[in-house]
């Protein structure tokens with residue numbers, strides 16, 4: 552069954568159309584990168600999928616259920632996990648506690664207690680390589696470590712779809728390579744779909760995504776398998792700041 556379906560989704564801020572008539576489908580277990588230049592609408596789209604914003608038009612369907620107007624906390628138990636472009640940890644809580652919160656509010660929220668949440672947290676903290684920091688205050692982590700903790704927290708929600716906004720931005724290339732390997736492994740082992748919003752086309756996209764959606768001025772410009780999308784001349788034009796052929800900029 553289709554995991555996520557967007558139908559003609561439009562989100563405006565006053566007179567500005569940040570996302571314009573976006574439609575696409577995501578199947579279980581797919582890995583997709585949504586790329587586009589600054590301001591092309593990636594974070595807004597992400598917020599519409601996760602429920603931070605409700606669109607003016609269109610529908611968001613998750614596993615056949617219309618979730619267009621559900622608040623974020625009601626999407627998480629359905630299996631929508633997410634990270635933030637700017638991590639927002641509970642700074643004075645420990646890494647372990649922060650990740651356990653994910654388990655408590657995720658798909659298992661009604662089924663597991665505190666002890667199991669902490670055990671789940673331990674597992675994902677180990678998986679992202681933060682075991683040495685498990686009892687540290689989250690506020691003391693480096694920016695990269697905070698991003699890893701965000702990912703562990705989102706995974707502890709046991710999502711069917713993991714949404715990541717710029718989760719790899721600012722990381723050292725070596726760490727990005729490690730994350731790509733890690734995300735592929737997680738995707739296979741947990742059988743989840745991963746959608747990542749990425750600011751720039753980089754090694755992470757080519758390494759991680761099976762499919763790429765290119766956004767330009769709020770619209771879907773390209774939706775294709777990765778190799779095909781990355782060799783599309785319109786992608787280069789978009790990143791060089793030229794309006795791609797067939798659009799009106």
Ligand SMILES: Nc1ncnc2c1ncn2[C@@H]1O[C@H](COP(=O)(O)OP(=O)(O)OP(=O)(O)O)[C@@H](O)[C@H]1O
Nearest residue numbers: 564567569587588589590591592593594595596750
């Ligand atoms: N809360 C808001 N209020 C008004 N305008 C907004 C708001 N959020 C985003 N925008 C505008 O919507 C457009 C799309 O922004 P968005 O943040 O979704 O782009 P993005 O692709 O994530 O960019 P970046 O690569 O810089 O993260 C931009 O013109 C932005 O200024």
Ligand SMILES: [Mg+2]
Nearest residue numbers: 593594595636
């Ligand atoms: Mg953004």
